[in-house]
Amino acid sequence: MKLLKLVFAFMFCLIAMQTNAQKRKNIKPNVLVIYTDDHRFSGIHALGGMEVKTPNIDRLVDDGVAFTNTYLMGAFTGATCIASRAMLLSGRDLFKLEGQGRVIPSEHATMGETFKKAGYNTHIVGKWHNDNKSLVRSFDSGDKIMGRGVYLVDHFRMPFWDWDKSGAFKKEDAYLLTYDDNGKEIRRALTKEDKRGPIGTELDGPHTSEVFARHAVQYIKKKKGKKPFFMYVAFHAPHDPRQAPKEYRDMYNPETTNLPPSYMPQHPFDNGHMFLRDEELAPWPRTTGVARQHLADYYAIISHLDHQIGKIISALKESGAYENTLIVFAGDSGLAVGNHGLIGKQNIYDEDGIHVPFVLSGNLIKDKGRKIDALSYIHDIFPTVCDITNIDTPISVNGKSLAPVIENETAQVRHETYHAYKQFQRAYRKGDYKLIEYVRANDLHWKYGEQITGSRVTQLFNIKKDPWETQDLSFFPENKELLLKMRNEMKEKALELGDKKENIEGEKYDFWNFFY
Ligand SMILES: [Ca+2]
Numbered sequence: 061m062k063l064l065k066l067v068f069a070f071m072f073c074l075i076a077m078q079t080n081a082q083k084r085k086n087i088k089p090n091v092l093v094i095y096t097d098d099h100r101f102s103g104i105h106a107l108g109g110m111e112v113k114t115p116n117i118d119r120l121v122d123d124g125v126a127f128t129n130t131y132l133m134g135a136f137t138g139a140t141c142i143a144s145r146a147m148l149l150s151g152r153d154l155f156k157l158e159g160q161g162r163v164i165p166s167e168h169a170t171m172g173e174t175f176k177k178a179g180y181n182t183h184i185v186g187k188w189h190n191d192n193k194s195l196v197r198s199f200d201s202g203d204k205i206m207g208r209g210v211y212l213v214d215h216f217r218m219p220f221w222d223w224d225k226s227g228a229f230k231k232e233d234a235y236l237l238t239y240d241d242n243g244k245e246i247r248r249a250l251t252k253e254d255k256r257g258p259i260g261t262e263l264d265g266p267h268t269s270e271v272f273a274r275h276a277v278q279y280i281k282k283k284k285g286k287k288p289f290f291m292y293v294a295f296h297a298p299h300d301p302r303q304a305p306k307e308y309r310d311m312y313n314p315e316t317t318n319l320p321p322s323y324m325p326q327h328p329f330d331n332g333h334m335f336l337r338d339e340e341l342a343p344w345p346r347t348t349g350v351a352r353q354h355l356a357d358y359y360a361i362i363s364h365l366d367h368q369i370g371k372i373i374s375a376l377k378e379s380g381a382y383e384n385t386l387i388v389f390a391g392d393s394g395l396a397v398g399n400h401g402l403i404g405k406q407n408i409y410d411e412d413g414i415h416v417p418f419v420l421s422g423n424l425i426k427d428k429g430r431k432i433d434a435l436s437y438i439h440d441i442f443p444t445v446c447d448i449t450n451i452d453t454p455i456s457v458n459g460k461s462l463a464p465v466i467e468n469e470t471a472q473v474r475h476e477t478y479h480a481y482k483q484f485q486r487a488y489r490k491g492d493y494k495l496i497e498y499v500r501a502n503d504l505h506w507k508y509g510e511q512i513t514g515s516r517v518t519q520l521f522n523i524k525k526d527p528w529e530t531q532d533l534s535f536f537p538e539n540k541e542l543l544l545k546m547r548n549e550m551k552e553k554a555l556e557l558g559d560k561k562e563n564i565e566g567e568k569y570d571f572w573n574f575f576y
Pocket residue numbers: 097098140141299392393
């Protein structure tokens with residue numbers, strides 16, 4: 061009898077242990093995705109080693125893995141944000157988007173929607189640059205939404221929307237957060253007197269980065285219930301206007317800020333899209349003084365952003381959620397800020413256009429502090445996050461998971477990358493080299509109508525030795541064979557990806573019709 065009791069007790073223990081293990085397994089990790097705007101790879105100190113100060117993001121790098129070769133595939137509009145966000149959120153490549161990324165149709169499962177179906181509470185704070193329908197089907201809730209059709213070009217006077225589950229996000233529902241005469245923050249509707257900026261300062265109202273961080277923190281603090289959370293925090297910084305409070309501007313002296321090796325006063329040829337709002341932010345030629353000022357301002361808004369990100373991470377730690385949260389940090393595009401004589405991101409040079417930071421951080425990541433050079437795209441982030449959190453990747457995703465690289469099962473999941481900017485530029489990267497081809501092509505200007513811009517130019521860079529793309533090697537006779545090989549492989553890749561206007565909704569021109 062005694063023996064029987066012992067056996068029963070032992071079995072009971074076994075069952076109890078099993079259920080506990082099961083319970084632990086069932087506690088899904090929270091996911092926090094932080095997406096920054098126009099934040100190039102070298103805009104993080106721990107990644108590029110430049111003088112920009114980013115202690116909080118550096119800590120995320122130390123406490124996780126950083127991918128040093130993640131890229132935006134490209135875009136067909138000057139607002140590369142649109143395509144970038146559609147690729148991040150749907151996990152699909154540039155040639156498999158709808159309306160050049162403006163719309164994420166219901167057959168393309170979004171990241172938020174996928175986590176919602178997997179039992180998560182999904183929440184958004186900040187910028188949304190795609191359609192309203194995909195916004196509301198992705199999240200259970202949200203706060204301080206921006207980018208729904210009213211914009212004042214001012215980080216200190218940003219129109220925000222409350223969460224609107226109907227998906228209307230009416231223009232008249234937008235409001236500003238401003239300080240009253242006593243310095244108290246108030247909320248007020250926009251009026252006709254609210255002119256386009258940038259004219260605001262820290263005396264007028266809170267900066268977008270402060271607002272988004274504060275509301276992300278509030279969500280973490282108030283979160284109730286047993287469901288894990290998926291929070292998407294889409295900052296607008298460091299997108300221009302490059303505004304930051306004085307204490308951050310004071311951190312950088314524009315007279316001594318070092319320009320990267322690719323600084324040039326003027327781009328050496330017409331790349332097809334030289335004159336648009338981003339490029340018009342600075343006069344031509346971009347003197348060293350102008351470029352240094354832009355770079356100092358860029359670093360200042362990044363350091364201010366970094367400080368706000370630090371507040372979100374602290375809130376995670378204070379709430380106890382940090383232990384069980386996967387933190388995903390990425391930027392949506394590069395930015396030239398004086399490189400190659402350019403200011404914007406409408407190009408496919410690395411730092412100037414397509415090289416972005418991508419970091420996975422927190423306790424779920426083992427072997428912390430690694431830097432992984434596997435080639436990857438922004439649309440690989442979604443399947444990677446699914447794999448790490450044990451969520452099934454939707455079939456509509458065509459990005460590749462980097463989980464096998466993180467687990468040390470393989471060194472690469474891609475052997476080359478392909479990039480496109482409108483009908484003017486294409487790039488192909490493989491091994492140590494990157495080929496960029498430019499064409500002279502027709503274009504339909506919104507104001508001037510049909511015109512012809514661009515130049516037929518080839519550039520070949522040894523991207524390993526020359527990451528800033530300063531020395532074009534395409535002219536050297538010894539590179540002729542390599543150049544032809546790269547060009548042929550690029551054409552094959554274009555066919556494989558379906559790079560033709562028929563696959564890019566609304567596109568009138570085809571790069572390949574102008575290429576010879
Ligand atoms: Ca952007």
